Amino acid sequence: MSHSRPVCYGAAMELFATAARGTEVALRDELREHRFRRVRADRGGVHFEGDLVEAGRACLESRVAVRVLARLAEHDAQGERALYDGVRAIDWRPWLTPRLTLAVSSVSRDSALTHTQFIAQKTKDAIVDSLRDALGARPSVDLQDADVRVFVHLVRDRATVYLDVSGESLHRRGWRARIGGAPLKETLAAALLRMSGWDRARPLCDPMCGSGTLAIEADLWARGVAPGILRDRFGFERWASHEAGAAARMAALRETARARVKDEGPTIEGSDVDGRVVDLARENARAASAHVSFAVAPLSSFRAPSGAFIVTNPPYGERLQPEERLYAEMGEVFGALAGRDVAILAGTPAIERAMPMRAVKSLPVWNGPIECRLLCYTVSGRTPR
Numbered sequence: 042m043s044h045s046r047p048v049c050y051g052a053a054m055e056l057f058a059t060a061a062r063g064t065e066v067a068l069r070d071e072l073r074e075h076r077f078r079r080v081r082a083d084r085g086g087v088h089f090e091g092d093l094v095e096a097g098r099a100c101l102e103s104r105v106a107v108r109v110l111a112r113l114a115e116h117d118a119q120g121e122r123a124l125y126d127g128v129r130a131i132d133w134r135p136w137l138t139p140r141l142t143l144a145v146s147s148v149s150r151d152s153a154l155t156h157t158q159f160i161a162q163k164t165k166d167a168i169v170d171s172l173r174d175a176l177g178a179r180p181s182v183d184l185q186d187a188d189v190r191v192f193v194h195l196v197r198d199r200a201t202v203y204l205d206v207s208g209e210s211l212h213r214r215g216w217r218a219r220i221g222g223a224p225l226k227e228t229l230a231a232a233l234l235r236m237s238g239w240d241r242a243r244p245l246c247d248p249m250c251g252s253g254t255l256a257i258e259a260d261l262w263a264r265g266v267a268p269g270i271l272r273d274r275f276g277f278e279r280w281a282s283h284e285a286g287a288a289a290r291m292a293a294l295r296e297t298a299r300a301r302v303k304d305e306g307p308t309i310e311g312s313d314v315d316g317r318v319v320d321l322a323r324e325n326a327r328a329a330s331a332h333v334s335f336a337v338a339p340l341s342s343f344r345a346p347s348g349a350f351i352v353t354n355p356p357y358g359e360r361l362q363p364e365e366r367l368y369a370e371m372g373e374v375f376g377a378l379a380g381r382d383v384a385i386l387a388g389t390p391a392i393e394r395a396m397p398m399r400a401v402k403s404l405p406v407w408n409g410p411i412e413c414r415l416l417c418y419t420v421s422g423r424t425p426r
């Protein structure tokens with residue numbers, strides 16, 4: 042049996058914002074600061090409540106959320122038939138018409154149906170059959186740039202069907218000029234800044250800045266630039282039922298966000314030994330209208346302004362011997378930064394071993410599939426381990 046609540050503009054819905062593993066609490070705090078309702082952290086994300094425009098506000102304002110999903114229905118799905126029947130029983134007309142395109146993806150845990158591609162295929166079949174019955178024509182599939190994205194979460198043989206409010210993943214802010222090297226996702230960078238305890242007022246430096254993600258996200262956060270402001274539209278703004286009232290509310294939210302931006306922020310600096318990535322960082326900062334100064338410089342010459350906060354993401358797992366040398370250098374350079382705070386995204390325990398001081402916080406966080414630690418130090422200059 043399908044338990045579905047009508048999802049419409051103005052009606053409160055159960056929403057779920059997804060997050061990188063380890064960043065759920067940062068996302069919970071962020072959504073509470075933005076005054077969303079009934080915010081509760083869970084594995085892989087945060088539950089909250091609101092209507093579709095509130096969900097759109099989360100897409101516009103959340104730096105940490107990866108996607109925002111709206112729960113459409115839930116039903117038993119012990120086998121292929123039950124999955125299909127439950128999805129087909131949903132009224133899809135408010136979201137999809139034969140002129141719009143569709144993509145479905147799924148995850149499965151502790152369930153009889155395990156093959157996620159098969160689950161997605163069956164769900165897609167049920168949606169298009171339901172629409173063909175109702176409207177005499179079916180929408181087509183577009184895996185790259187669908188108008189409507191559907192997620193099916195199958196857990197212990199129960200399927201929850203979600204609509205993806207965000208569309209493209211929210212880490213795509215719209216300012217990354219080119220993909221090069223191994224950039225942090227913008228959403229993860231924003232979570233690390235929050236988890237580091239940086240207060241958005243002290244100067245911030247990243248001496249191994251790569252394409253500048255941490256520094257750019259820091260400036261945008263400090264000056265109140267909404268992370269979704271460069272995105273023309275979010276997923277739900279392409280749905281069949283998107284109407285003038287909701288469009289006007291979204292336009293007003295975007296306008297308010299633009300008006301809130303501060304011209305002045307704290308000093309934000311990035312440097313890297315590799316001139317090519319510094320060029321990329323400058324290009325990204327220009328596209329984001331971020332106020333960051335970048336320089337080509339090795340870590341050995343790094344000088345942090347007094348009272349600065351350092352947040353950085355050193356390389357790991359590529360070239361073992363040079364990395365051991367770099368970690369020893371990090372220990373020397375950071376250990377001498379009395380009066381500063383240092384937060385390091387460490388993908389290997391070798392980094393913590395190389396530090397001469399003890400971490401005040403060591404927080405587990407996943408960079409994609411890699412389990413890392415965010416190591417946070419307050420450097421007094423007097424506390425050898």
Ligand SMILES: C[S@@+](CC[C@H](N)C(=O)[O-])C[C@H]1O[C@@H](n2cnc3c(N)ncnc32)[C@H](O)[C@@H]1O
Pocket residue numbers: 222223224225226248249250251252253254255312313314315318338339340341354355356357367
């Ligand atoms: C994992 S990447 C940082 C990625 C970055 N967070 C981003 O989002 O693009 C590590 C960076 O450390 C830099 N690096 C390595 N050794 C360095 C050194 N001795 N001094 C300064 N930068 C160094 C590399 O050039 C690389 O860009």
